[in-house]
Amino acid sequence: MFEIKKICCIGAGYVGGPTCSVIAHMCPEIRVTVVDVNESRINAWNSPTLPIYEPGLKEVVESCRGKNLFFSTDIDDAIKEADLVFISVLSNPEFLAEGTAIKDLKNPDRVLIGGDETPEGQRAVQALCAVYEHWVPREKILTTNTWSSELSKLAANAFLAQRISSINSISALCEATGADVEEVATAIGMDQRIGNKFLKASVGFGGSCFQKDVLNLVYLCEALNLPEVARYWQQVIDMNDYQRRRFASRIIDSLFNTVTDKKIAILGFAFKKDTGDTRESSSIYISKYLMDEGAHLHIYDPKVPREQIVVDLSHPGVSEDDQVSRLVTISKDPYEACDGAHAVVICTEWDMFKELDYERIHKKMLKPAFIFDGRRVLDGLHNELQTIGFQIETIGKKVSSKRIPYAPSGEIPKFSLQDPPNKKPRV
Ligand SMILES: NC(=O)c1ccc[n+]([C@@H]2O[C@H](COP(=O)([O-])OP(=O)(O)OC[C@H]3O[C@@H](n4cnc5c(N)ncnc54)[C@H](O)[C@@H]3O)[C@@H](O)[C@H]2O)c1
Numbered sequence: 001m002f003e004i005k006k007i008c009c010i011g012a013g014y015v016g017g018p019t020c021s022v023i024a025h026m027c028p029e030i031r032v033t034v035v036d037v038n039e040s041r042i043n044a045w046n047s048p049t050l051p052i053y054e055p056g057l058k059e060v061v062e063s064c065r066g067k068n069l070f071f072s073t074d075i076d077d078a079i080k081e082a083d084l085v086f087i088s089v090l091s092n093p094e095f096l097a098e099g100t101a102i103k104d105l106k107n108p109d110r111v112l113i114g115g116d117e118t119p120e121g122q123r124a125v126q127a128l129c130a131v132y133e134h135w136v137p138r139e140k141i142l143t144t145n146t147w148s149s150e151l152s153k154l155a156a157n158a159f160l161a162q163r164i165s166s167i168n169s170i171s172a173l174c175e176a177t178g179a180d181v182e183e184v185a186t187a188i189g190m191d192q193r194i195g196n197k198f199l200k201a202s203v204g205f206g207g208s209c210f211q212k213d214v215l216n217l218v219y220l221c222e223a224l225n226l227p228e229v230a231r232y233w234q235q236v237i238d239m240n241d242y243q244r245r246r247f248a249s250r251i252i253d254s255l256f257n258t259v260t261d262k263k264i265a266i267l268g269f270a271f272k273k274d275t276g277d278t279r280e281s282s283s284i285y286i287s288k289y290l291m292d293e294g295a296h297l298h299i300y301d302p303k304v305p306r307e308q309i310v311v312d313l314s315h316p317g318v319s320e321d322d323q324v325s326r327l328v329t330i331s332k333d334p335y336e337a338c339d340g341a342h343a344v345v346i347c348t349e350w351d352m353f354k355e356l357d358y359e360r361i362h363k364k365m366l367k368p369a370f371i372f373d374g375r376r377v378l379d380g381l382h383n384e385l386q387t388i389g390f391q392i393e394t395i396g397k398k399v400s401s402k403r404i405p406y407a408p409s410g411e412i413p414k415f416s417l418q419d420p421p422n423k424k425p426r427v
Contacts, residue, residue, distance in 0.1 A: 001123075001126060001127065001130065002083075002123055002126075002127045003083075003127070003130065004030060004083045004084045004127050004128070004130065004131055005029070005030060005031065005083055006030070006031045006032075006033070006081055006082045006083050006084075007020065007023065007030055007031070007032045007033070007082060007083070007084050007085075007086070007131070008033050008034075008035060008078040008079050008081070008082035008084070008085045008086070009032065009033070009034045009035070009085075009086040009087075010035055010036075010075065010079075010085065010086060010087050011034075011035075011036060011086075011087070012034045012035070012036035012038070012041050012042060012045055012051075012071055013036075013041075013052070014052055014054075014098055014101070014208070014275075014277060015094050015096065016034055016036075016086065017034060017045060017050075017051070017052060017057075018052075018054055018057055018060075018096065018101040018102060018105060019086075019094055019096065019105060020032045020034045020069070020086070021057065021060045021061045021064070021069060022060060022102065022105040022106060023131065024064040024068050024069035025060045025063055025064050025069075026106075026134045026135040027068075027131060027134045028064070028067070028068055029068075030068060030131065031068050031070070032068060032069050032070070033070045033071075033072055033078040033081075033082070034069075034070070034071050034072070035071075035072050035073065035074065035075040035078045035079075036071075036073065036075075037073070037075070039073050042071045042072060042073050045061070045065075045071035046065070046071050052275075052276065052277070053274075053275060053276040053303050054098065054099070054101045054102060054274075054275065055099070055100070055102065055103075055274055056102035056103070057101070057102055060102060083127075084124075084127065084128065084131075089115065089116065089120075089121065089124055090113060090114065090115045090121075090124055090125065090128060090146075091112075091113075091114035091115070091146045091149040091150050091153075092111075092112070092113050092114070092128060092149075093112055093149060093150070093152065093153035095108065095109065095110070095112070095153075095156065096108075098207065098271075098272065098274075098275040098277055099272055099273060099274035099275045100274070106135065108136060108140065109140070110140050110141070110142055111132045111136050111140060111141045111142070112142050112144065112149050112152055112153070113125050113128050113129060113132075113141065113142070113143050113144075113149065114143070114144045114145055114146040114147070114148055114149020114150065114152075115143070115145070115146060115149075116145075116146060117145055125143050129141050129143065153213065154213045154214075154216055154217045154220075155217070157209050157210055157213035157214065158213060158214045158217050158233055158236065160198055160210065161205055161210040161211075161213075161214050161236050161237075161240070162233075162236045163197075163198040163199060164198060164200075164202070164204075164205045164210075164240070165205075165235075165236045165237075165239035165240055165243075166239075167181065167185055167198075167199045167200065167201045168201050168202070168204065168239060168240070168243040168395075169239055170184055170185075170201070170396070171201035171243070171395050171396030172242075172243075172246060172396075174201075174396040174397060175395075175396060175397065175398060178398055179397075180396065180397040181201040181395065181396025181397060182201070182376060182379065182396065182397070184396075185199040185200070185201065200376070201376065201395050201396040202243075202282075202349075202374060202375050202376070202395060203243065203244060203247045203282045203286060203347055203374030203375065203395065204240045204241075204243040204244045204247075204282040204285070205240055205271075205282070206271030206272070206278075206279070206280040206281040206282050206283075206284075207271045207272065207277065207279060207280055207281075208277070208279040208280065210280070211237060211240070211280050212280075214233055214234075214236050214237055215237065217233050218230045218233050218234050218237075221233065241285075244282050244285040244286060244289070245285075245289065247282075247286060247372070247374055247395065248285070248286050248289035248290060249289075250372070250393060251264070251286075251290065251343065251345060251370075251372050251393075252289075252290075252293055254343075254370060254372070254391070254393055255342060255343060255370065258293070259290055259293045259294065259295035259342075260293060260294035260295070261294060261295075261296065262295055262296065262342040262343070263295075263296045263298060263340055263341045263342055263366075264290055264295045264296065264297055264298070264341060264342060264343050264344075264345055265297075265298050265299075265300070265331075265334070265337040265338040265341040265343070265344045265345065266283060266286070266287060266297050266298070266299040266300070266337070266345050266347055267300055267301075267334055267337065267338075267344060267345065267346045267347065267348070267350075267353055268283060268300075268301055268346060268347040268348020268349070268350055268353065268375075269281060269283045269284075269299055269300075269301035269304045269308075269309050269312075269347065269348065270283075270301055270303055270304050270348050270350075271283075271348070272348060272349065273348055273349045273350045273351065275303065276301075276303035276304050276305070276308075278304055278308055278309070278312050281312070281347075281348075282347060282374070283299075283301075283347040283348065284312050284313065284315075284318060286345065286347055286374070287299070287313055287318075287328070288313070288318045288319065290345075291313070291318075291319055291323050291324075291327050291328070294327070295327065296327050296328075296329070297327055297328050297329070298329045298330075298331050298336070298337040298338075298341065299328065299329070299330055299331065299337065300330075300331040300332075300333065300334045300336070300337040301348065301350075302350055302352060306330040309328075309330055310324060310328070310330070313328055334352075334353070334356055334361075335356075335357075335360065335361060335364070338361045338364065338365060339364045339365075340364060340365070340366065341365050341366065341369075342365070342366050342369075342370065343369070343370035343371070343372060344361065344365075344369075344370070344371045344372070345372045345374065346371070346372065346373045346374055346375050346377060346378070347374050347375070348375065349375040349376075349377050350377075351377075353377050353378070354377050354378065354380075354381070358381070358384070358385055358388055358390070359388055362388045362389055362390060367389070368389075368391050369389060369390050369391065370390070370391045370392075370393065371385065371390050371391070371392050371393070372393045372394070373392065373393070373394040373395070374395055375395075376394055376395055376396070378392070378394070379394070382399055386399075
């Protein structure tokens with residue numbers, strides 16, 4: 001059988017970098033070269049500070065970089081020398097999830113390889129199978145035709161996104177009825193036919209793949225004259241947009257119907273924890289809606305560089321003119337972000353947000369001090385936080401507490417204002 005000795009991977013991003021690092025780590029006799037047009041990205045891969053954050057990645061890269069793993073901008077040479085080029089005749093979709101990429105790559109649920117049904121196509125499929133067989137049991141390596149493989153990738157992401165939109169739709173109902181979406185998720189998740197994964201209600205999904213892949217499916221369906229199927233999947237995206245707008249509206253409504261010139265701390269900018277990736281992050285959209293209302297945002301994320309936040313928020317679809325320079329400050333730590341704020345908005349489920357000194361934060365905030373938990377990370381702390389004096393609003397649950405009346409001076413006015421002003425929802 002044709003044996004692969006040299007692999008070239010085009011694209012040293014979130015997929016190419018970790019995937020090829022793990023292949024090199026697992027297959028010491030294969031020389032793996034990852035190439036990219038982006039020179040600074042390649043330089044970072046060759047430096048002690050890798051261009052992406054992923055738990056366990058640094059160790060894997062350092063174990064084989066310079067031995068059988070190389071990062072280069074010399075694309076033509078790497079392609080010429082290679083026995084296999086990722087992005088070639090085969091479809092080999094990667095199912096890694098950011099934040100757990102190394103774990104997923106070392107111990108995948110399945111590896112999917114699609115190829116032409118011609119003898120050459122099948123030879124290529126078998127050669128790639130042999131690479132993965134270095135560490136993946138054969139029964140987990142599926143081979144299909146190219147279309148099945150391509151569609152499986154889209155369908156897998158569409159099903160995952162659909163589960164999030166489904167539980168998010170239930171979260172809206174929970175807030176309206178008094179149910180708790182976490183309790184509902186636990187109850188339905190114990191049904192083995194449903195299962196308990198991907199039932200976490202939140203401020204909406206993000207990341208580079210979900211939206212793109214669902215829209216890709218919608219486009220395919222439209223192009224193939226399947227409008228009912230297209231509409232069905234489009235709704236997954238529409239529900240995600242609705243959830244983001246709904247959360248932003250709730251912040252504005254709770255802050256007495258205006259956030260103009262109010263300081264709001266945004267905790268978390270990555271689209272999920274354990275990654276510095278911000279593509280399609282719900283934080284961007286929440287920030288946009290709040291900026292549109294004139295709020296001053298103080299943003300903190302433990303892994304997203306300052307410049308990235310500014311680039312994301314300066315995108316023409318997100319802000320205009322000098323909105324970002326007028327309204328956005330990037331904070332170096334969460335306490336600085338919350339200092340003097342009217343509200344804290346948690347957009348990413350970083351573990352560190354559960355361990356903050358909320359007493360210290362409360363002391364420095366304007367009163368009444370609000371926390372909007374878009375990720376349900378503070379569920380176990382509600383009593384404690386309310387005792388400190390916080391007003392807590394969270395996804396998919398009414399947190400029962402007396403609404404503290406608005407008092408610009410910090411004093412509690414005598415008249416009662418227990419219910420929020422009557423206002424049509426903004427969504
Ligand atoms: N991020 C994920 O978890 C994930 C998982 C599975 C699949 N995918 C898919 O894999 C693809 C890549 O995703 P990513 O997250 O790694 O993106 P990325 O933007 O992080 O990386 C892509 C890299 O390719 C480089 N590049 C672009 N054109 C090039 C060219 N002509 N020659 C050489 N290099 C070039 C870019 O400079 C960039 O560094 C996307 O289609 C994505 O949807 C992503």
